[in-house]
Amino acid sequence: MRRFEDRQVEDEKITAILEAVRQAPSWANLQCWRLIVVKEASAKEELSGFSYVDSFFGPLGYKTNPAKKGIAEAPVVIVACADPSQSGVLWNQSYYMTDMGIAAQNLMLACREVGLGTVFVGVFNEEGIRDLLDIPLHIRVVGLFPIGYPLEERPAGPPRKPLSEIVFYERWEQ
Ligand SMILES: Cc1cc2nc3c(=O)[nH]c(=O)nc-3n(C[C@H](O)[C@H](O)[C@H](O)COP(=O)(O)O)c2cc1C
Numbered sequence: 001m002r003r004f005e006d007r008q009v010e011d012e013k014i015t016a017i018l019e020a021v022r023q024a025p026s027w028a029n030l031q032c033w034r035l036i037v038v039k040e041a042s043a044k045e046e047l048s049g050f051s052y053v054d055s056f057f058g059p060l061g062y063k064t065n066p067a068k069k070g071i072a073e074a075p076v077v078i079v080a081c082a083d084p085s086q087s088g089v090l091w092n093q094s095y096y097m098t099d100m101g102i103a104a105q106n107l108m109l110a111c112r113e114v115g116l117g118t119v120f121v122g123v124f125n126e127e128g129i130r131d132l133l134d135i136p137l138h139i140r141v142v143g144l145f146p147i148g149y150p151l152e153e154r155p156a157g158p159p160r161k162p163l164s165e166i167v168f169y170e171r172w173e174q
Contacts, residue, residue: 001070001117001118001119001150001154001155002066002067002069002070002119002146003069003070003073003150003151003152004070004073004074004075004117004146004147004148004149004150004151005148005149005150005151006073007075007148007149008075009075009076009116009147009148009149013114013115013116014037014076014147016110016113016114017078017107017110017111017114017116017147018035018037018078019110020106020107020110021033021035021080021103021106021107021110023106024099024102024103024106025102026087026102026103027087027088027095027096027098027099028087028088030086030087030088030099031086031099032082032083032084032085032086032087032096032099032100033080033081033082033099033100033103034081034082034083034139035078035079035080035081036078036079036081036133036135037076037077037078038076038077038078038079038133039075039076039077043132043133044071044072044074044077044146045072046128046132047071047072047077047079047124047129047132047144048068048069048071048072049128050124050125050128050129050132051065051067051068051071051121051123051124051125051144052064052065052068052123052124052125053065053123053124053125056123057123065121065123065124067119067121067144067146070119070146070148071121071144071146073146073148074146074147074148075147075148076146076147076148077144077145077146077147078107078144078145078147079129079133079141079143079144079145080100080103080104080107080141080142080143080144080145081135081139081140081141081142082096082097082099082100082139082140082142083096083138083139083140084096084138084140085138087099096140096142097142100143104120104142104143104145107145108120108145111145111147115149116147116148116149116150117147117148117149117154118145118146118147119145119146120143120145121143121144121145121146122142122143124141124144126140126141129141129144
């Protein structure tokens with residue numbers, strides 16, 4: 001959901017969403033997530049501006065991030081951060097992204113549960129957001145989640161690959 005009504009969201013609903021993140025499973029239960037709840041209009045405007053990264057969207061031919069407008073108009077934006085030192089690194093895998101992925105799904109499902117819409121925004125200028133919100137250097141910004149009452153019915157969403165393309169039985173098939 002990328003467009004939102006011009007209507008405030010009740011604090012209890014935001015608390016319920018944050019609680020859903022808090023309950024997520026994580027590497028060794030280290031709970032690496034740190035969340036910034038942004039409501040200030042000027043900050044949301046700036047976050048919206050930081051959701052475009054030329055080197056990513058330019059070559060793909062997109063004019064901008066499809067979520068850009070929604071970040072400015074949503075009553076609340078949750079900036080989801082992670083402290084990688086509070087998660088595992090094993091055999092070149094950084095598990096803070098896994099932790100945050102699960103937490104993000106909890107966040108999105110909780111939004112749906114309380115009648116709100118959101119979208120995972122994973123493309124942004126991290127340095128810009130870091131400066132804007134005083135985020136320390138050892139913390140990574142993982143996602144922006146604009147949250148509000150959906151302006152429209154949830155669109156069907158783009159199609160998924162069939163199971164036959166993504167599932168193998170017994171071993172990897174060529
Ligand atoms: C890690 C991640 C990053 C994403 N980043 C963006 C983004 O920057 N902008 C955007 O509009 N959507 C973003 N999305 C949303 C996906 O485009 C969307 O989930 C996908 O197209 C499937 O559509 P659906 O969720 O409506 O079914 C992101 C999703 C994920 C999981």
